[in-house]
Amino acid sequence: MAKVLILFAHPRYENSLVQQHLSTVAQKVSGVTFHDLYEFYPDFDVQIKYEQDLLIGHDIIILQHPFYWYSCPPLLKQWIDLVLEHGWAYGRAGKALAGKIMMNAVSTGGSQAAYQPDGFNRFTIGQFLAPFDQTARLCNMAYYPPFVVHGTHRAATRDIENAGESYRLLLEGIVAGKFSDEAIRNVTYLNELIN
């Protein structure tokens, strides 16, 4: 049984459709700790020790957020800057996170087609997420491919519900250790493990 920690960052949760649904779903999965950063730190005053203890108590860390300007909302960045301390998360003595796994679960306004080398955004989601990938590496963690919900600008209720269902199955699978490393390494999006 893997322990999953979701670090959730959404500054306009009230207006959210996709992320709100994903969050509701995620909070119901047992074995998942849902940590709402904007609710905790409205003034960006991230409590480092508290967050580090939280990390230590979990095996898999999911950064769940809408895609904003090809990256994450600012509080999540603040969290990374403050919590992943030198000598704790990285550096010669920084081994606190060794062996853990990190991944992103994002929603984007743009479609999957737009996130192709010849698409509107010129780069893939994987490429945009490179900083997270390397952050995980630096902190001695493995980095999984992302879970992605595309085209939120055009998403109908049914699409959102389907996305929620996939997310639930994915989380349950991860907690149960259902997916082999092999399978995971072979997909672009974790969405592909479901179906």
Next chain:
Amino acid sequence: MDQVFFSHALVYLAAAVLVVPFAKRLGMGSVLGYLIAGIIIGPYLLGFVGAEGEDIMHVAEFGVVMMLFLVGLELEPSRLWRLRSSILGLGGLQVLGTSLLLAIPGVLLGLSWNVALAIGMILSMSSTAIVLQTLGEKGLMHSSAGQNSFSVLLFQDLAIIPILAVLPLLSFHGGGQEMEVPGETGLIDHLPGWAQTLAVFGAVVAVIFIGTTLVRPLLRYVAGTRLRELFTAAALLLVVGITALMYSVGLSPALGTFLGGVVLANSEYRHELESDIEPFKGLLLGLFFIAVGASVNFGLILENPFLVLSLVASIMVLKTIVLYALARLFRMGTDQGLVFAVSLSQVGEFAFVLLSFARQQRILDENLTAMLMAIVALTMALTPLMILLNEKLIIPRVGTEELAEQIEPDRIDEKNPVIIAGFGRYGNIVGRFLKANGIGTTVLEIDSDRVELLRKLGLKVYYGDATREELLKSAGAEAAQLIVIALDSPEKCLELVETVKKHYPHLHVLVRAQDRSDAYEFMDAGVLYVYRETFDSSLRMGVDALKILGRRSYQAHQAMNIFRRHDNKALKHLATLRGDRKQYINHAREKIMELEKFIEADLQDRALDHDAGWDVESLKEEFRAS
């Protein structure tokens, strides 16, 4: 109006205008200034005013009458309740103890017991006018000495009622009067003692009744006209009316207006009345002190100087001893106890009223009355001097040291960047916060009890009046970068702002304001950093309320930021419009409406201006269209 009136007005006003500023400059306080002015123009020096000093005294007593009206207005029941132990305990014991201690030597000197007791009661009074004015000018009203002085004076004011009622009973000459006392022809003089006592209570009841039933509708009616001067007229009418009523029954008008004030203390017009009467009071009180100065009978004093002076000295010493003993009993520190005891050691203006009443009742004969009048006037005249001596000679010896003496110019080790003036509940938080962040602060505090306590806790706190330029200098104002002003009284804060602007213009001034109107004053004075003391705390409470009601914490915080910015902007705008009162009200209402709109807009369109970056709606539309 005859020429005599104008020539008198000329003499009095000129004396005040010429002498008082001079006295103040010498650090003597205005009361002593007025008294000296009176002595100078009195019959024994320049002789500008002579026999008619007595008449002037009558006019001037009206200042005392007004002051008591204001004291009455200050008496909210809640405040009385809060001060109940010091009023009843401290005040009660003071009047009782002093009366008896002063009566005993009287009896020993051969006076009959009733005369001695009457004199004891009369001399136990202190001067509300002198004490409040002096302590106020020194910014000591909020110190424990100030608070306790206020309580004692309050008790004395209240004690006048029973004393006036009891005095007729001390007269052995009941029945008709053999000799008319000029000037004081009350309707009840011819009644027997018990009936006079009854009449006293009757008049008191009448004032209370009229005050509660008739005056408020009248004031409401007048206020409805929105003519400010008419309200002033109504306020004066009220005071004059009560005075006339009291004179007609031969009672003390001071007492009557005091009651009138108490009755109106809880009314919605309290502040209006206060600010309307205040200037008249100040001027007439000045006149009163001049008259006291002018009426000191130097002839009598010069006849038996030794007797008079030794009486004055023993009365003041005795009163001081009683007061200091009580101060210690009520746990005041050495400094505060001394300030308290010395401040109240004189005999007050009420004594003049009571003396003439006792004379009327023929408890006292004419010689004794004149002698006592002179003694009372002398004790009053000596008070500011005594306070000065106490401050300059006694306290520095026995009390908490003042910064000025403590640090000689060559060893000012304080090169702290921050000076904090006032280390009460506001200043102390700022101080602790800065200290926690490694910023050195020099603290100035006027309440010596607090100073001692804080020093015991290991803080660097200096005793003294921060508005004094020398003190600022020795606190290192030249080297400091900023000053935090958090003194108890807004007036003192403003005074300090002026002093700093004048002598240390390089200092950044950060000032605590108790409310909006204070904030306006400071902004008018050019202060850039003004903090309303309850503003941020209320907003944070609002945020928590929103959160409890289910609003997201981040959103609630953003709402607070927007609100704070908006409100500060409105404050700055309103500060520029304050001259015209009506306009101010309009604008205040407009601002509230604006705020309402703001909040509504907030609700309808959740993508606030500020957060427009997150507005995906427009983006989505563009997307759908493509």
